[in-house]
Amino acid sequence: MDGMDERTFYITTPIYYVNDVPHIGHAYTTIACDAMSRYKRMKGCDVRFLTGTDEHGQKIQAAAEKRGVTPQDLVDRIHLNFKELWRVLNISNDDFIRTTEPRHVRVVQDMFKRLMDQGDIYKGEYEGKYCVPCEAYVPESSMGPDGTCPDCGRPLTVMKEESYFFRGSRYVPQLIEHYEKHVKGVMPRIRYNEIMSFLKGEVRDQSVSRTTLKWGIPVPGDEKHVVYVWFDALINYASAIGYLDDRSAFDRYWPHVRHVVGKDIIRFHCVIWPLMLLALGLPLPVSIIAHGWWTVDGEKMSKSKGNVVDPRRVVEEYGLDPFRYFLLREIPFGHDGDFSEAALVGRINSDLANDLGNLLNRTLKMIQDYREGRVPAESLREMPEARDLQCQAQAALEGTDEAMEDFSFDEALKRIWAFIGRANKFIDETMPWRLAKEGSADALDSVLLNLYEALRLSALMVAPFMPETAQRMWEQLGLEGDPLKCLYDDFRWGAAAGTRVGRAEVLFPRIDVKEWKKAHGEKAVAAKEDKAMADERRDEISIDDFRRVEMRVAQVVKAEEIPKSRKLYKLEVDLGYERRTVCSGIKAFFTPEELVGKRVILVTNLKPAKLCGIDSNGMILAASVKVDGESEALTLVAPEGDIPLGSLVS
Numbered sequence: 001m002d003g004m005d006e007r008t009f010y011i012t013t014p015i016y017y018v019n020d021v022p023h024i025g026h027a028y029t030t031i032a033c034d035a036m037s038r039y040k041r042m043k044g045c046d047v048r049f050l051t052g053t054d055e056h057g058q059k060i061q062a063a064a065e066k067r068g069v070t071p072q073d074l075v076d077r078i079h080l081n082f083k084e085l086w087r088v089l090n091i092s093n094d095d096f097i098r099t100t101e102p103r104h105v106r107v108v109q110d111m112f113k114r115l116m117d118q119g120d121i122y123k124g125e126y127e128g129k130y131c132v133p134c135e136a137y138v139p140e141s142s143m144g145p146d147g148t149c150p151d152c153g154r155p156l157t158v159m160k161e162e163s164y165f166f167r168g169s170r171y172v173p174q175l176i177e178h179y180e181k182h183v184k185g186v187m188p189r190i191r192y193n194e195i196m197s198f199l200k201g202e203v204r205d206q207s208v209s210r211t212t213l214k215w216g217i218p219v220p221g222d223e224k225h226v227v228y229v230w231f232d233a234l235i236n237y238a239s240a241i242g243y244l245d246d247r248s249a250f251d252r253y254w255p256h257v258r259h260v261v262g263k264d265i266i267r268f269h270c271v272i273w274p275l276m277l278l279a280l281g282l283p284l285p286v287s288i289i290a291h292g293w294w295t296v297d298g299e300k301m302s303k304s305k306g307n308v309v310d311p312r313r314v315v316e317e318y319g320l321d322p323f324r325y326f327l328l329r330e331i332p333f334g335h336d337g338d339f340s341e342a343a344l345v346g347r348i349n350s351d352l353a354n355d356l357g358n359l360l361n362r363t364l365k366m367i368q369d370y371r372e373g374r375v376p377a378e379s380l381r382e383m384p385e386a387r388d389l390q391c392q393a394q395a396a397l398e399g400t401d402e403a404m405e406d407f408s409f410d411e412a413l414k415r416i417w418a419f420i421g422r423a424n425k426f427i428d429e430t431m432p433w434r435l436a437k438e439g440s441a442d443a444l445d446s447v448l449l450n451l452y453e454a455l456r457l458s459a460l461m462v463a464p465f466m467p468e469t470a471q472r473m474w475e476q477l478g479l480e481g482d483p484l485k486c487l488y489d490d491f492r493w494g495a496a497a498g499t500r501v502g503r504a505e506v507l508f509p510r511i512d513v514k515e516w517k518k519a520h521g522e523k524a525v526a527a528k529e530d531k532a533m534a535d536e537r538r539d540e541i542s543i544d545d546f547r548r549v550e551m552r553v554a555q556v557v558k559a560e561e562i563p564k565s566r567k568l569y570k571l572e573v574d575l576g577y578e579r580r581t582v583c584s585g586i587k588a589f590f591t592p593e594e595l596v597g598k599r600v601i602l603v604t605n606l607k608p609a610k611l612c613g614i615d616s617n618g619m620i621l622a623a624s625v626k627v628d629g630e631s632e633a634l635t636l637v638a639p640e641g642d643i644p645l646g647s648l649v650s
Helices: 024-042 058-067 071-078 080-088 102-117 168-181 189-199 229-234 247-256 263-280 311-318 320-330 341-371 384-405 409-430 432-438 441-462 467-476 513-525 543-547
Strands: 008-012 046-054 095-098 121-131 136-138 157-166 222-227 257-262 287-291 294-296 337-339 551-561 569-574 579-584 599-603 609-611 614-616 622-627 630-636
Touching: 008 024, 008 247, 024 046, 024 080, 024 257, 024 287, 024 294, 024 311, 024 320, 024 409, 046 080, 058 071, 071 080, 080 311, 102 121, 102 222, 102 229, 102 263, 157 222, 157 263, 168 189, 168 263, 189 263, 222 229, 229 263, 247 257, 257 263, 263 287, 311 320, 311 341, 320 341, 320 409, 320 467, 337 341, 341 409, 341 432, 341 441, 341 467, 341 513, 384 409, 384 441, 409 432, 409 441, 432 441, 441 467, 579 614
Parallel strands: 008 046, 008 257, 046 095, 257 287, 294 337
Antiparallel strands: 121 136, 121 157, 551 569, 551 599, 569 579, 609 614, 622 630
16 A cells, blocks of 8 residues: 555545635645646546535635525635636646535435444533634643644634544554555654654544534434535545445545645544544545645744745746646745745746757757758767667656655656756767758757657646646647647657758746846845844744744764865764654864764755755754853763654654
8 A cells, every 4th residue: 555556546635614714835845736636647547636616614604694595505616716826736636526515425424323322422512622723622631832723823712612522543453554554644754753653642432523514414313414615625625526325436536545735634634533533444545645844934834924826826927837836835844934026037038948948049050051951860989878768768667756756846846857967967068069061960960859758758748737837848849739748658769850940949048036036126136145143133933833843863973074165064863763864063162973873853844955065954053152252062862761763852
C-alpha cells in the first residue's frame, strides 16, 4: 500500500467549507491535486480526482439567518465561488461533491445506522469546551493559552448536550498496527510521528451528533439530532464514488485513495476517519498527505490585516501557469511557506522567462534561420555534449517519478529545471552560430535536433504543472494534439526529426522590476529585509506568531568545515525520523569534534536557504553572553535528560 505504482489512482482534496472565501490555501491544495492527477494520467493510470464543498453546520445556519435566506439557498449560491475558482485555475477534477446532495445524505445515514446497529455508535451526554468557528469540542490537553482553541486561537464555550458517540477507541490498536506497517499512511514523516504520538495517548470516543442546530443531516430514527458536521463531511470521499449507487466503481477506486489536506485537519483525517473505516470494515487510504500553511510576506493571513491572497487577482496580474509554478516550486510540500509577490516576480523572470522561455525562443529562431524552419534528421556526428544532454533527460524523467512518489512537487520541478538548465548550457558549449558560420552541417544538425528534443521533452514534463504553457510550447514546436494525452512510456529521444516548427512567441514576458516596485509600493521593495537582526530590541510577537515556530530535539552526527567560510560549519543532524543538513555560524566557538554527538534544539520549519553553495534546512538555537556589546561566549540550547530525537519543543 505504501507505493504509488498502482494503475488505479483516486485522489481527493478536502471539501472546502462554503462559508470561507476561496484563498491561496484552497488554491494550493487543489492545484497540487490537479498536478498529481495530470501526472498520473500521463503515467497511464485510471485516475479519479474529487473536490467539493462542505455545506452543513452552525456557521452556515447563522449566516443564513443573518441574511434572511434558507441555508440551502445560501449554499446553492456560494458554493459556485469554488467552482468558478477551479475553472480559473484550470483544475481537471472528475467530480465535485456537495454534502447537501442526496447521494451524500443517503450514504451518511446508511453508515450512521450501520454503526448504531453494530454497537459502535451509542447515545450519551457530552459536556465540554466547544469552538464555534471550528465546530469542534476541544479536550483540555489540546487547549491553547488561557483555554483557547488550539487551531484558531479563539475563546471556547462550555456546552452540554445529549449526543451520540462513535466508539472509535476500540479500533485504536488496529489503527496503530496499520500505521506501523504502512509508514507512508501519513505523510510527511513529521505528521506521521504526530499522529502516532496522539494515538498512543488517550483517544476518546467522539461525539457525532448535535441537538443545538438544525442545519445538518438528521440522525436516522432520531431527528432531534443532526449528524456532526465533521462525521458528515469525511464520508464524502466514499459517497462520491458510488458507495451505495455504484458499488463496482467504489470497489475499483476506493482501495487506491490518497487524501490531500492541510495540517490543521489531520486528526480528523488520520484518526477519526480511519477509525470509522475500520469499524465499517473498509480498506484504509493508501496515504493521507498533509501540507503546511501559507503566510504572506512573512505575516499570518487574516481578514483584519487585509492580506488574504485572492488567487483570481494574482492570476489576472501574473498569469495562471506562473502562479501554479510558484506554489508548487517555492516550498517543499508539507512545509509552511511564504507567499510574496516579489518572490513570484523573481521566479517569473528567472525560471520561466530566462530559463524556459529563452531556451524555446533561441532554439526555434536558430531552426528557422539555419534549417528553414524544419527539424533536421538525425546526424551521424557524435557529440559528447549531446550524449550528456540525453542522459540528463533520462535523469530528469526518473527524478520526477521519484519525487512525485513522495508528493515532492518542488523536487520534481527542480529536476526538470536542472535539465532545462543543461539544455541552455548545451547551446553555450556547442555554439551553433559558429558551426553555421564554419559550414559544419552535420554538427549543426546534431545540435539543433538535440535542442528540439530537449524542448519537446520539457513540454511533456512541465505539462502536469503548467498545462497551458505545455500546450503553447507544443504548438510552437509544430506538434499536433495535446501533450497531456501523451504517456510517459512513449517519451523517446529523436522522435520528431523532420517536423516543421511553428512561429516563436514569447512564453513569459519579463517583468520590469523597477517599474513593478514603483507600482507596488515600498512594501514590495523591503518585503524580504530582516531589520530586526540589526537591532537588539525585537518587535513584540503574538502567541500565534510563536506557535508557527516548530522546534524539535536533534543530534549532531557530523560536523565539517566549509573552506569558503570563516563562520560556518556544515552540520548533519539527526531528528530521529530524518536527517538534515544545516549551516551554522558557530565555527568560532566549537571544534567539529566537540559538536558531534551533541543534542540541540533545531528550528525545523525555517525556509531553506543556500549558504556558501550549500542548502541549509533549519537553524540550531544558541545563547550568547555579551560583554560591552561583544560576544564573549556561546552555548548551544540543549534539552535536559534523554528526550527522544524529533520530540516537539513547546
